[in-house]
Amino acid sequence: MPPKVPRRTSLRHAAKAVHNPIPFLTENIKNFGKAYSFHIGGVRKGILTTDPEMIQHILQKNNRNYRKSRMQTEILGHYVGKGLLTSEGAFWLRQRRLIQPAFHRSKLNGLVGIVQEEIEKFFSANWKNGGRRELYTDMHHLAFRVVARSLFSTALDDAEILDLSKQISAIQSFVVKRIRQPYLHYWLHLNGQMRHHDRVSASVRQTILDVIRKRKDSGAESNDLLSLLLSVRYEDTGEPMSEEQILDESLILFTAGHETTAVALSWTFYLLAKHPQYLEMIREETPSGGFTSLEEVMRMQMTTQVIEESMRIYPPAWLIDRLSNSDDAVGNFSYPKDTFFIIWIYGLHNDPDLWPHPEVFDPGRFDPALKKARKPFSYIPFGAGPRLCIGHQFAMMEMIQAVAHVATNYNYELIDHDVGLRPLVTLRPKSTVPITVSDLR
Ligand code: HEM
Numbered sequence: 535m536p537p538k539v540p541r542r543t544s545l546r547h548a549a550k551a552v553h554n555p556i557p558f559l560t561e562n563i564k565n566f567g568k569a570y571s572f573h574i575g576g577v578r579k580g581i582l583t584t585d586p587e588m589i590q591h592i593l594q595k596n597n598r599n600y601r602k603s604r605m606q607t608e609i610l611g612h613y614v615g616k617g618l619l620t621s622e623g624a625f626w627l628r629q630r631r632l633i634q635p636a637f638h639r640s641k642l643n644g645l646v647g648i649v650q651e652e653i654e655k656f657f658s659a660n661w662k663n664g665g666r667r668e669l670y671t672d673m674h675h676l677a678f679r680v681v682a683r684s685l686f687s688t689a690l691d692d693a694e695i696l697d698l699s700k701q702i703s704a705i706q707s708f709v710v711k712r713i714r715q716p717y718l719h720y721w722l723h724l725n726g727q728m729r730h731h732d733r734v735s736a737s738v739r740q741t742i743l744d745v746i747r748k749r750k751d752s753g754a755e756s757n758d759l760l761s762l763l764l765s766v767r768y769e770d771t772g773e774p775m776s777e778e779q780i781l782d783e784s785l786i787l788f789t790a791g792h793e794t795t796a797v798a799l800s801w802t803f804y805l806l807a808k809h810p811q812y813l814e815m816i817r818e819e820t821p822s823g824g825f826t827s828l829e830e831v832m833r834m835q836m837t838t839q840v841i842e843e844s845m846r847i848y849p850p851a852w853l854i855d856r857l858s859n860s861d862d863a864v865g866n867f868s869y870p871k872d873t874f875f876i877i878w879i880y881g882l883h884n885d886p887d888l889w890p891h892p893e894v895f896d897p898g899r900f901d902p903a904l905k906k907a908r909k910p911f912s913y914i915p916f917g918a919g920p921r922l923c924i925g926h927q928f929a930m931m932e933m934i935q936a937v938a939h940v941a942t943n944y945n946y947e948l949i950d951h952d953v954g955l956r957p958l959v960t961l962r963p964k965s966t967v968p969i970t971v972s973d974l975r
Contacts, residue, residue: 594919615782668966
């Protein structure tokens with residue numbers, strides 16, 4: 535087993551680390567190495583790793599021997615259903631094969647216009663010359679609207695989207711509470727919180743089911759993800775997905791697709807405000823008439839590098855978990871069945887051995903010419919292996935479009951220059967990141 539952090543140290547850290555465990559996890563890496571065993575929260579035994587080889591082994595080379603924890607499959611699954619994010623094994627693989635083509639470049643190309651329209655609409659309605667805004671709050675609304683429109687086009691009006699966003703956020707916060715404070719389980723039953731959130735979840739599901747049924751009944755073709763989900767057929771049976779399955783997958787795309795993107799955009803704009811020379815470069819490479827194709831979006835080289843570097847310093851999915859299905863070994867270590875792993879993406883992306891001066895924002899690190907020299911599995915903001923984020927290209931496309939739009943239309947300044955970390959399921963900024971906005975022209 536990897537070196538062990540004494541239990542009393544884990545317990546001491548657990549009490550202090552409720553709001554931000556990152557300083558303690560970093561200290562442990564310095565003292566015990568890139569992989570160490572410890573008692574998570576002072577209680578549950580596990581291995582934390584930032585070792586690229588071990589990560590590659592778990593996520594890719596021997597991925598079949600690893601499963602997700604019940605936090606994702608059972609607790610999150612209870613609210614969002616059984617689909618891509620929350621299932622395992624043969625069921626997951628069948629869904630992944632079915633849905634993957636919906637995220638193919640050719641299909642994303644068809645979404646560039648919808649995404650662009652939504653971005654333009656959002657900023658022109660909300661960012662006014664001389665106004666004060668909150669980056670995180672805005673990016674949250676924007677990312678939710680972009681997913682909603684990409685999934686359902688105009689089937690939901692603005693008020694319905696806002697309602698859905700509030701309900702899904704309430705469910706996500708409740709899931710975080712259940713995961714972080716498992717000892718509250720019976721209390722949450724007793725005080726009616728469990729029932730309340732079950733009702734919220736039922737209401738969300740009904741809203742989405744109504745959209746699916748209406749679309750099916752109308753037989754209308756649309757250029758959105760729902761149309762793709764309705765049209766795909768399983769390879770083995772030739773059958774389409776059931777209504778219930780389309781509902782689960784839609785809810786999962788909402789859940790997985792908006793908070794992560796919102797966090798990444800918030801940090802990117804925060805870093806750009808501190809390094810405005812890059813805003814200038816982004817302005818220069820943005821086509822004057824906006825984007826009409828995915829190819830144009832993907833040609834935005836400096837913008838891509840800025841976003842990549844932002845997700846290196848602040849990876850939205852700052853950790854992922856796995857459990858071993860049977861005894862296994864990698865490098866000098868061997869461990870038994872059911873060992874719990876934390877793949878600590880934040881630690882990996884900020885490891886000075888892999889990223890010299892990791893605290894320095896330097897998009898030049900992602901110059902395509904340097905990519906080959908990078909150690910494999912030293913940069914995994916979207917995960918890796920067969921369970922790589924299915925929305926990674928969609929997310930990059932959306933973020934590039936949003937960053938280019940802001941750079942070419944606004945100037946903005948941070949009100950607070952030092953924003954701390956708030957690591958929940960995603961690595962959120964501690965504040966809402968207030969800014970003042972002015973028009974560029
Ligand atoms: C910056 C934005 C995003 C980040 C950083 C991100 C990150 C991740 C990561 C790390 C995983 C792997 C989790 C694991 O292995 O345990 C994942 C999976 C997933 N993501 Fe994303 N994601 C982003 C955006 C999106 C978007 C926009 C969508 C959909 C529209 C999406 C849908 C999914 C789904 C469905 C999975 C599960 C895939 C599977 O297991 O087959 N994500 N994401």
